[in-house]
Amino acid sequence: MCNMHVLEGERVTRYFGGLAAVSNVDFYVDRGEIVGLIGPNGAGKTTLFNLISAAITLKSGVIRFKGEKISGLRPCRICKKGIARxxxxxxxxxxxxxxxxxxxxxxxxxxxxxxxxxxxxxxxxxxxxxxxxxxxxxxxxxxxxxxxxxxxxxxxxxxxPELLLLDELMAGLNPTEIAGAMELISKIRDRGVTVFMVEHVMRAMMCICGRIIVLHHGEKIAEGTPQEIAASKTVIDVYLGEQVYAGNQ
Ligand SMILES: Nc1ncnc2c1ncn2[C@@H]1O[C@H](COP(=O)(O)OP(=O)(O)OP(=O)(O)O)[C@@H](O)[C@H]1O
Ligand SMILES: [Mg+2]
Structure with a gap:
């Protein structure tokens, strides 16, 4: 059991009316990682965090924390178990x-x-x-x-918490503040807290994440190291676009 994921989701699904905001997403986060979650606006990133923290309920699938099913628990119980956001x-x-x-x-x-x-x-x-x-x-x-x-x-x-979910900590910040936020996130990991973070600031994600998961229209379309994600044609086509070719993200 020593290589159990700290957080894992299997076929996690949530609809809003007819819209599949998160659809059959499998994911995991290991202890000590900084994992990034990226994707275009409306991809389902915040919805996935809302499902993990139980701000909203799943339609189907399961979410486990340290091997124990947490989907179905109330938000305060999930926080008590060691997930903050x-x-x-x-x-x-x-x-x-x-x-x-x-x-x-x-x-x-x-x-x-x-x-x-x-x-x-x-x-x-x-x-x-x-x-x-x-x-x-x-x-x-x-x-x-x-x-x-x-x-x-x-x-x-x-x-x-043992796991911290950060939803766009850097949005709206200036470059100096973004650098400060990156430093803060590294310090959080160094104090033993695992980090799962959503950001659109790709330069920061490339620097501090060990692994990145990409959502698009509620589905996971890619997962890998920052280098793999930056080189993925699928991810470039739906999200990173010209920024990668220009090398300025
Ligand atoms: N409470 C809700 N009721 C209805 N639709 C919702 C609700 N929350 C999110 N949605 C829809 O679900 C989809 C995913 O939204 P979500 O907020 O998860 O996207 P996101 O990836 O976080 O986007 P952004 O990068 O803009 O924050 C969007 O189409 C959004 O309009
Ligand atoms: Mg969001």
Whole structure:
């Protein structure tokens, strides 16, 4: 059992009306990996993350975490089991301070007897990790987009996940902020958290992902190393297009 995937999905399927948003997708993520999920707009990437985190339910198929079926569980149970996520459109609690946002994660994910003082210390240390320690008392809604995204990461880490799902952490960020986000993701992996991430910023995906899965119209059309994906004619045709030939993604 030592080579069991940390996360795996078999024939994962979800319809919206007549639209197969995710169709018979098989996937896996191994412990310690940074796996990328890419594809054109509407390919089903966020839907797949919503299915893993149980924000929505599967039509068919199964999702397992550390060998145990998790599809069918409620979102809070999945978080307790060790899967946390961030959102494509950021969802911080805008009127609460930055520290309070992270404390929510700490108190939810904490072992039974964590004192408030220890929870605050843990939340503070996560804010330092995310580069937000100067912002503790600021209302979360006053942060820049890049900082709100970092705050979501800190709040997710506070729930003590083994697997973190990042949905477009870099969207809307400037090049300096993207470089900072890449560094943060590497640091997350280095602290032992496995990362499954959606991004359109291909340059970043090529640098930090060990493996990339490609969706198109809800179906998995390719999977491989960044080099294999960048060279795949199918992927170039449906997604990467001219960028690859121009070498500027
Ligand atoms: N709640 C919903 N109700 C109806 N249709 C939905 C819903 N959520 C997603 N869809 C549809 O499912 C398909 C997949 O959407 P999804 O958001 O998963 O795409 P995506 O790959 O994340 O795209 P993007 O790169 O733009 O974020 C799209 O056609 C979308 O319009
Ligand atoms: Mg999406």
């Amino acid at each position: 961030t959102f494509q459109s950021v969802k911080v609690f805008p009127g609460m301070s930055v520290l309070e946002n992270v404390l929510l994660g700490s108190l939810f994910g904490a072992p039974a007897k964590l004192s408030r003082a220890d929870a605050r210390a843990e939340a503070s240390s996560l804010l330092e990790f995310a580069g937000l320690s100067e912002m503790k008392t600021v209302p979360a809604g006053d942060l820049t987009l890049a900082s709100q995204k970092r705050l979501e990461v800190a709040r997710a880490l506070a729930t003590r």
